[in-house]
Amino acid sequence: MSEDIEAVFDQDRSHPSGPHRNALFDQKRTEEMLGSVVSGLTAKVLEHFYGGNESKIPAVDYLGVKPAPAPSLPSAPVLPFN
Numbered sequence: 243m244s245e246d247i248e249a250v251f252d253q254d255r256s257h258p259s260g261p262h263r264n265a266l267f268d269q270k271r272t273e274e275m276l277g278s279v280v281s282g283l284t285a286k287v288l289e290h291f292y293g294g295n296e297s298k299i300p301a302v303d304y305l306g307v308k309p310a311p312a313p314s315l316p317s318a319p320v321l322p323f324n
Contacts, residue, residue: 292298 288294288296288299
């Protein structure tokens with residue numbers, strides 16, 4: 243139990259010891275694997291839907307229903323901005 247606490251508490255986290263020593267390596271390996279999956283899927287979607295041409299990807303400024311304009315309140319007092 244004490245070695246588990248020392249592996250994290252008051253230690254350099256880039257050089258863990260004890261049961262957590264491989265966690266950093268495993269995290270980096272997982273990030274690399276997921277990154278290559280995302281890159282591959284992105285390339286396939288780009289090729290399938292847009293013929294590999296990134297300029298054909300539509301740009302959207304707002305996702306969802308655009309909000310309705312706020313109603314005007316003619317009887318509401320306007321406070322000065324200082």
